Structures are given as C-alpha cells and as structure tokens.
Amino acid sequence: MTTRRIAVLSAGLSQPSSTRLLADRLAQATLDRLAHDGIETTVDTVELRDLAHDVTNNLLTGFASPRLEAIVERVTSADGLIAVTPIYTTSYSGLFKSFVDVLDPQAITGLPVLIGATGGSERHSLALDYAMRPLFSYLHAVVVPTGVYAASGDWGTGADASASALPDRIERAAGELAALVRHSDRSEIVRDPFALPAGFSPVGAFGAQ
Amino acid sequence: MQFGIFTVGDVTTDPTNGSTPTEHQRIKNILTIAQKVEEVGMDVFALGEHHNPPFIPSSPTTMLGYIAAKTEKLLLSTATTLITTNDPVKIAEDYAMLQHVADGRVDLMMGRGNTGPVYPWFGKDIREGIPLAIENYALLQRLWKEDVVDWSGKFRTPLQGFTSTPRPLDGVAPFVWHGSIRTPEIAEQAAFYGDGFFANNIFWPKEHYMRLIGYYRQRFEHYGHGTASQAIVGLGGQAFMRKNSQDAVNEFRPYFDNAPVYGHGPTLEEFAEQTPLTVGSPQQVIDRYASMREYFGDYQRQLFLMDHAGLPLTTVLEQIDILGEEVVPVLRKEFAKNRPADVPAGPTHESLVAARDASLLAADLIKAEVK
Numbered sequence: 001m002t003t004r005r006i007a008v009l010s011a012g013l014s015q016p017s018s019t020r021l022l023a024d025r026l027a028q029a030t031l032d033r034l035a036h037d038g039i040e041t042t043v044d045t046v047e048l049r050d051l052a053h054d055v056t057n058n059l060l061t062g063f064a065s066p067r068l069e070a071i072v073e074r075v076t077s078a079d080g081l082i083a084v085t086p087i088y089t090t091s092y093s094g095l096f097k098s099f100v101d102v103l104d105p106q107a108i109t110g111l112p113v114l115i116g117a118t119g120g121s122e123r124h125s126l127a128l129d130y131a132m133r134p135l136f137s138y139l140h141a142v143v144v145p146t147g148v149y150a151a152s153g154d155w156g157t158g159a160d161a162s163a164s165a166l167p168d169r170i171e172r173a174a175g176e177l178a179a180l181v182r183h184s185d186r187s188e189i190v191r192d193p194f195a196l197p198a199g200f201s202p203v204g205a206f207g208a209q
Numbered sequence: 210m211q212f213g214i215f216t217v218g219d220v221t222t223d224p225t226n227g228s229t230p231t232e233h234q235r236i237k238n239i240l241t242i243a244q245k246v247e248e249v250g251m252d253v254f255a256l257g258e259h260h261n262p263p264f265i266p267s268s269p270t271t272m273l274g275y276i277a278a279k280t281e282k283l284l285l286s287t288a289t290t291l292i293t294t295n296d297p298v299k300i301a302e303d304y305a306m307l308q309h310v311a312d313g314r315v316d317l318m319m320g321r322g323n324t325g326p327v328y329p330w331f332g333k334d335i336r337e338g339i340p341l342a343i344e345n346y347a348l349l350q351r352l353w354k355e356d357v358v359d360w361s362g363k364f365r366t367p368l369q370g371f372t373s374t375p376r377p378l379d380g381v382a383p384f385v386w387h388g389s390i391r392t393p394e395i396a397e398q399a400a401f402y403g404d405g406f407f408a409n410n411i412f413w414p415k416e417h418y419m420r421l422i423g424y425y426r427q428r429f430e431h432y433g434h435g436t437a438s439q440a441i442v443g444l445g446g447q448a449f450m451r452k453n454s455q456d457a458v459n460e461f462r463p464y465f466d467n468a469p470v471y472g473h474g475p476t477l478e479e480f481a482e483q484t485p486l487t488v489g490s491p492q493q494v495i496d497r498y499a500s501m502r503e504y505f506g507d508y509q510r511q512l513f514l515m516d517h518a519g520l521p522l523t524t525v526l527e528q529i530d531i532l533g534e535e536v537v538p539v540l541r542k543e544f545a546k547n548r549p550a551d552v553p554a555g556p557t558h559e560s561l562v563a564a565r566d567a568s569l570l571a572a573d574l575i576k577a578e579v580k
Binding site: 056057059060061062063065066193194195196197200201202203204 | 340343344347362393394396397398400401402412413414417420421424470471472473474475479480483
C-alpha cells in the first residue's frame with residue numbers, strides 16, 4: 001500500500017481553538033480523499049502554542065532546540081502541509097510567522113500546502129490571499145487554489161445552506177491537496193545537507209589564475 | 210594538543226553594575242588577557258576581527274604584534290580574519306610581517322563575517338560571500354607560495370609581476386584554519402588545501418558541528434592529505450567556573466541572561482544542555498571537554514571564549530587561572546590517553562618547516578633514484 005505523510009500546523013492560541021478545529025477538519029477531509037484512493041496517510045499535528053518558547057529562542061540564538069528541530073524536520077520533509085492561523089490585525093499571527101521565519105528558506109520548496117485561517121468575522125477572509133499565499137509562494141511551496149477561511153459564523157452554517165458553505169470549501173481544498181500529496185515523493189527523499197552547489201570549485205570558478 | 214583563548218573583542222556593559230569599559234580600557238584588557246594565557250601555560254591566543262561597534266579589534270596585527278613582543282611561546286592566531294572584505298594582498302603582507310616579528314608564532318583562521326553592512330563598507334556584496342572567500346583565499350595562498358605572482362580574478366585589480374613582502378618566514382606560509390558554522394563549501398575548501406577546520410562550537414548544539422567536522426574529515430582524506438583521523442580540527446568552547454558549581458551558576462547567570470548573542474532567550478540551564486557551555490566546577494568542565502574527542506575524534510586545538518558579555522577583567526583573569534591551573538593540565542593528560550601515534554599534534558611553524566624539509570628530501574631521493 002502506498003503511504004504518505006502530511007503535517008498540520010495550527011497557530012491558534014486559545015485552547016480549545018477554532019483554528020485547531022479547522023485544521024483537524026481539513027486534515028480529516030484530506031485523509032479521507034487519500035484513503036479513498038488507496039493511500040494510507042499519517043499525520044503530524046503541531047500546535048505552535050506548545051513551541052512558542054522554542055521558536056522565540058531560535059529567533060534569538062539562531063539555532064533550534066532539539067525538540068523544535070525534530071518538528072521542523074517533520075514539517076519540511078512532509079508530502080503535504082495544512083497551515084492554519086488565526087488572523088490577527090489583518091494578517092497571520094506573529095507566532096505563525098515566527099515559526100515560518102525559523103525555517104530554512106529552501107526547506108519547503110515544492111511542498112504542497114493548503115492554507116487556512118480563522119477569524120471573528122468574514123471581513124478578513126482575503127488575508128489568506130494577500131498574506132498567507134504570498135508567504136508560501138515566496139518559499140516556492142505549491143499552494144492549492146482553494147484557501148479555507150472560517151469565521152465564527154461559519155461554524156453555524158450547514159452544508160446545504162449555499163454552495164460555498166464551510167464543509168464544501170473544506171472538501172474542495174482537501175481534494176486539491178490530496179491530488180498533489182498523492183504524487184509527492186518528498187517524505188522519501190534523502191536530503192544531503194552537505195551537497196555542494198553545481199559547479200562549485202574549492203579554488204574558484206571565475207577563471208582566477 | 211593546543212589549548213587557548215579566543216575573543217571577539219566586544220565592549221559590553223557589565224549587567225551587574227552598569228559599568229562599561231572605554232574602548233581604550235577594553236583594548237588594554239585584551240592585551241593583558243593574552244599575556245595571562247601564556248603565563249598560565251596555555252598555547253594559543255586568537256583575536257577576532259570586526260569593523261563595527263561594539264567590537265574593537267579592527268586592526269588585529271597591531272594588537273598581535275604587541276602581544277608577540279610581550280610573550281615568548283604563545284601562538285598568536287585570529288578568530289576570524291575576514292577573507293571576504295579584506296584585500297588578500299594586505300592579509301598576505303600583514304601576516305607574513307607578523308610571522309617574522311613573532312618568530313613564526315602565528316597562524317590564522319579565515320572567516321567570512323556575517324555583518325551585512327561591513328561588506329558594502331568595504332566595497333563588497335554579502336551575497337558573494339562564498340565566491341569572495343574562495344577566490345581571495347586562492348590568491349592569498351599564491352602570494353605566500355610564489356615569489357612573483359601574475360593574477361587576475363573577479364573581485365580585485367589584476368596583479369602583474371607582484372611580490373608580496375616580506376616573504377613568509379623560512380619560506381613557509383602561516384598555517385591556516387577555516388572557521389564556519391554551517392557552510393559545506395568552506396569545509397570543502399579547508400579539506401582541499403589540507404588546512405585546518407575550526408568549529409566555533411558555541412552557539413549551536415554539538416551534533417551540528419559533529420556532522421560538519423565529519424564531512425571535513427572525509428573530504429580531507431579524499432583530497433589525499435592523510436586519513437580522515439589525521440585532519441586538523443579545532444573546537445571552540447565556553448565555560449565559567451567556581452569551586453562550588455552553584456556559585457558559578459549564580460555569578461554567571463546575569464552575564465548569560467544579558468549576553469548580546471543569546472541573552473533574553475533560552476535559560477542558562479537549557480543553553481548549557483544544548484551547547485558545550487559549561488557553568489560549574491572545574492571538574493565539570495574537565496568532564497564535559499574530555500568527552501569532546503568521543504564526538505569529534507582526536508583533535509588539535511581547543512579554544513575557550515572567556516571574556517565576553519561584560520565580565521570584568523579580574524573575573525576573566527581568575528577564570529583563565531582556573532583553566533590553566535586546574536583544567537588544561539588534566540585535559541592534556543586525558544587527550545593524550547590512547548591518542549593514536551599517527552594523529553598529528555597541533556600545527557606550529559616548526560612542524561610546518563619540518564614537513565616542508567621532509568617533502569623536499571623525499572623529492573631529492575626520488576630524483577636520485579631516477580638518475
């Protein structure tokens with residue numbers, strides 16, 4: 001049986017948090033899609049709240065604690081990522097961005113990502129497309145077309161209320177992510193931290209003589 | 210095995226009393242510290258190079274030249290010399306001169322420097338850091354090894370018929386270490402030339418440096434300079450000691466908590482667990498550092514950072530006393546135990562001259578046989 005591994009990042013600060021609730025829904029929908037295609041998928045769910053001190057320490061010292069390093073390794077080597085943040089003051093939360101800031105800029109190149117966000121009202125839903133999406137595009141991740149924003153009110157709207165109700169959006173986004181995860185080999189790649197750039201010469205490459 | 214002290218030369222406020230040394234005091238303090246290193250029987254003093262406050266060592270050979278005159282046996286080194294923003298011609302001249310002044314007691318450690326604005330201040334671009342380090346160093350080696358150099362490259366004015374003076378002492382260039390925290394290209398460069406590789410070992414967990422040094426050792430062997438276990442490895446380290454370990458912790462904590470590099474971040478306990486920083490009794494420092502060879506293999510040089518974060522001069526001198534009297538003698542014995550005979554000692558001018566003479570002799574013998 002084919003296996004894949006996805007990572008789920010939840011940057012909600014309250015416990016329980018609606019951000020985690022959305023993250024879990026997105027993860028389950030993705031798993032169901034993959035299972036339907038005969039792909040067994042494991043999930044690593046990361047609550048960034050639990051890592052807040054480690055992330056801050058990494059920003060200050062330049063290195064990750066062993067615990068954070070292990071999690072960064074799991075996230076960056078996954079076949080897919082579901083990244084969900086609350087929207088604070090028009091953008092992703094500071095903790096969410098801090099976690100992204102401690103990743104190596106090349107580490108998530110090609111990683112399929114489903115972006116999600118939560119907020120008190122629908123007014124901030126575009127933050128997914130003006131903040132979250134460019135962030136992951138900059139890092140050369142592959143962001144699926146559908147981002148899922150859940151305002152408080154969405155949790156009380158049924159699937160039959162309209163074509164764009166939360167459960168429908170979750171299903172559509174999960175389908176897009178599952179399609180990419182299915183073809184990913186990222187979790188099986190052995191990475192060489194000492195790979196030298198192509199053409200590197202220890203005596204120089206500019207015709208110095 | 211060589212033991213010593215390295216300093217970045219920061220001017221930092223003492224967080225326990227708010228006092229800040231003047232640049233003049235700090236410069237004089239560093240000169241005093243260097244002489245203390247020799248007095249307590251350690252081997253090496255290495256000075257950083259910086260071109261921005263709060264650091265003072267912008268002109269390392271001036272300070273090392275003074276220390277050379279005040280010491281007899283101490284090996285003078287750098288940590289690091291900026292191979293990216295300095296003109297390699299000036300490095301060749303300055304350190305060959307220092308080599309003569311100090312009767313050969315000189316080596317250098319190359320580094321790229323990670324302060325963004327220093328590059329443009331010296332007309333360079335930090336994004337070219339690695340190509341600069343590679344090209345400038347290739348030129349530096351030619352300037353020391355060849356009497357007359359014709360050269361052209363990407364980053365400096367071409368040279369036609371240039372002779373770097375003075376020529377290196379006894380015709381042997383100073384030994385060079387390359388320092389890097391995370392860059393395989395620099396480990397590769399060190400291995401290619403058969404130079405030393407120094408892992409600062411202060412700011413990151415040792416597992417990270419173990420991988421980098423393992424890579425350097427492998428590549429050293431690949432390039433035919435000897436076996437991987439014969440590669441020339443140096444490590445940094447950091448300690449603060451008092452007879453009772455709790456006294457050491459209490460005294461060092463305010464300096465740790467407010468240190469420019471890692472202050473206000475992890476706790477002292479976390480940092481001491483995750484990096485080689487050891488705060489406690491001399492015996493704890495001995496135990497921690499005696500174990501380094503188990504992780505990095507038998508190595509050649511161990512330097513300690515002792516004088517940063519605003520620690521007062523008297524405290525630093527006490528620390529060096531403890532290090533020299535109680536810690537290093539035991540570590541020397543520990544490191545000598547079961548050390549394979551074919552693992553080289555720390556490089557010196559004398560060992561380089563002997564190696565050069567031996568290879569000349571071998572070449573003569575081959576020639577004679579051919580005849």
